[in-house]
Amino acid sequence: MTAQGAEPRSTVQGEALVVLDHVDKWFGELHVLRDIDLTIHRGEVVVVIGPSGSGKSTLCRAINRLETIDKGTISLDGEPLPQEGKALAALRAEVGMVFQSFNLFAHKTILENVMLGPVKVRKQDKAAAEQRAMELLARVGIEHQAQKYPAQLSGGQQQRVAIARALAMDPKVMLFDEPTSALDPEMIKEVLDVMVDLARQGMTMVVVTHEMGFARTAADRVVFMSDGAIVEENTPEEFFTNPRSERAQDFLGKILKH
Amino acid sequence: MEAVFSDFDEYLKAFGLTLLLFVVSGAASLVLGLFLAALRVGPVSIMRRAAALYVIMFRNTPLLMIFVFMMFAMPRLGVTFLFVEEVRIGDWNPSAFFTRASLALTLYTSAFVCEAFRSGINAVPLGQAEAARSIGLTFGQSMRLVVLPQAGRAVIPPLTSVQVALLKNTSVAAAFGMAEAAYYMRTSLNNHADQRPEIFLMIAIGYVVLVELVTLSSYALERRWKVA
Numbered sequence: 001m002t003a004q005g006a007e008p009r010s011t012v013q014g015e016a017l018v019v020l021d022h023v024d025k026w027f028g029e030l031h032v033l034r035d036i037d038l039t040i041h042r043g044e045v046v047v048v049i050g051p052s053g054s055g056k057s058t059l060c061r062a063i064n065r066l067e068t069i070d071k072g073t074i075s076l077d078g079e080p081l082p083q084e085g086k087a088l089a090a091l092r093a094e095v096g097m098v099f100q101s102f103n104l105f106a107h108k109t110i111l112e113n114v115m116l117g118p119v120k121v122r123k124q125d126k127a128a129a130e131q132r133a134m135e136l137l138a139r140v141g142i143e144h145q146a147q148k149y150p151a152q153l154s155g156g157q158q159q160r161v162a163i164a165r166a167l168a169m170d171p172k173v174m175l176f177d178e179p180t181s182a183l184d185p186e187m188i189k190e191v192l193d194v195m196v197d198l199a200r201q202g203m204t205m206v207v208v209t210h211e212m213g214f215a216r217t218a219a220d221r222v223v224f225m226s227d228g229a230i231v232e233e234n235t236p237e238e239f240f241t242n243p244r245s246e247r248a249q250d251f252l253g254k255i256l257k258h
Numbered sequence: 259m260e261a262v263f264s265d266f267d268e269y270l271k272a273f274g275l276t277l278l279l280f281v282v283s284g285a286a287s288l289v290l291g292l293f294l295a296a297l298r299v300g301p302v303s304i305m306r307r308a309a310a311l312y313v314i315m316f317r318n319t320p321l322l323m324i325f326v327f328m329m330f331a332m333p334r335l336g337v338t339f340l341f342v343e344e345v346r347i348g349d350w351n352p353s354a355f356f357t358r359a360s361l362a363l364t365l366y367t368s369a370f371v372c373e374a375f376r377s378g379i380n381a382v383p384l385g386q387a388e389a390a391r392s393i394g395l396t397f398g399q400s401m402r403l404v405v406l407p408q409a410g411r412a413v414i415p416p417l418t419s420v421q422v423a424l425l426k427n428t429s430v431a432a433a434f435g436m437a438e439a440a441y442y443m444r445t446s447l448n449n450h451a452d453q454r455p456e457i458f459l460m461i462a463i464g465y466v467v468l469v470e471l472v473t474l475s476s477y478a479l480e481r482r483w484k485v486a
């Protein structure tokens with residue numbers, strides 16, 4: 001909560017929570033993030049959309065420093081992201097992340113997956129952590145599978161567990177990197193329902209997705225990326241019905257055909 | 259056969275020393291090797307490079323050279339390990355000589371242990387470590403709680419071959435006068451030139467039994483981790 005006083009508040013949401021300021025990143029010669037300026041406010045749901053290779057995942061991963069950046073700053077709740085070590089781990093505990101490939105811990109049961117962070121990072125006692133984990137599993141509709149291993153669950157169920165695992169840390173913001181693109185169509189809805197629910201309850205979310213239905217019902221803002229740069233930002237309604245940039249029109253034309 | 263049975267005590271003592279060398283340098287190389295592997299996959303690039311350099315140096319140097327260095331060069335440099343002779347563990351006390359031999363074996367074997375662990379760690383999908391870090395586990399915690407338990411099973415077969423090689427490599431110490439199994443064989447051969455085939459056979463049986471013990475315990479470990 002330092003230094004952020006001067007930041008303009010552009011939307012109706014709360015104060016700035018995640019601030020990317022002139023962020024650049026290169027993978028060797030490839031300029032994957034180009035001068036990214038993006039402010040995400042408390043309670044806001046931002047959908048990031050764009051063609052393959054445009055840098056959406058990299059942007060998402062940079063916010064919890066799974067990727068380092070070469071220029072600019074990223075801060076969470078007024079604090080710049082720490083470089084390494086304990087401080088960085090502490091920051092990551094505040095940022096939930098949901099991956100395209102779920103990444104549940106394969107050698108641990110569903111319940112253990114959800115309890116690991118609270119017990120090992122937050123040092124909660126086991127009974128309390130278990131009770132909370134069961135509540136979260138109930139919330140995503142997996143309470144009856146608590147003793148199973150990830151491989152025994154369907155993709156949709158695994159992804160809902162992954163959301164519960166992230167929520168167990170009481171994160172300030174949740175990052176979703178294409179959470180439904182590895183799922184069969186009939187499972188997409190069960191995951192999106194959980195996410196819409198989360199958005200309604202005021203969770204701050206950054207969601208990389210091409211699910212326009214989700215963007216329309218849950219997002220406050222759509223950010224369109226192309227070649228590593230943010231090309232256009234707008235409300236979902238405006239963006240989908242009336243894209244301004246040529247690249248966005250082109251991209252929407254392609255995905256709407258399917 | 260007589261030659262061996264007439265001084266069976268000596269035979270057992272010699273294999274006892276082989277076993278002791280193996281257990282001490284085996285345990286030490288597992289610890290050092292695991293530490294090196296953690297550095298090699300860790301977040302600090304200087305450490306990654308240092309560990310890689312270690313592996314290159316010790317894996318590519320013949321064990322005999324490392325022994326020569328430990329036995330002859332180190333004392334010249336003033337590192338004698340004489341202080342260990344003060345240490346008593348029960349009624350056994352390590353000689354500086356034993357320490358130098360174990361150290362040579364440990365330094366050499368650790369490079370291979372490191373690579374075995376690293377290949378096991380690399381067999382665990384990267385997403386597991388990323389998920390571990392993203393819930394706020396430190397690097398050490400994510401290794402210990404998420405990556406290594408999954409690497410465990412993949413690691414056992416290569417680690418077993420490394421440890422079997424170590425068991426046999428303890429015989430290099432004979433060249434420097436340690437009275438372990440291979441040394442016993444040489445003196446025994448000299449004393450009983452008429453019974454050479456029998457002596458070879460008995461020594462071979464000794465090594466085979468020890469190696470089988472190592473291999474069987476590794477199978478047992480593998481089975482246990484399979485259920486988990």
Ligand SMILES: Nc1ncnc2c1ncn2[C@@H]1O[C@H](COP(=O)(O)OP(=O)(O)OP(=O)(O)O)[C@@H](O)[C@H]1O
Nearest residue numbers: 027028030032050051052053054055056057058059
């Ligand atoms: N570790 C890496 N090393 C080198 N290049 C990378 C690495 N990760 C990603 N890239 C490249 O950076 C660019 C941006 O990748 P990113 O994964 O952020 O794109 P994306 O928008 O998420 O694409 P997709 O829709 O396919 O997931 C791509 O060209 C990709 O090939």
Ligand SMILES: [Mg+2]
Nearest residue numbers: 056057058178
């Ligand atoms: Mg991506």
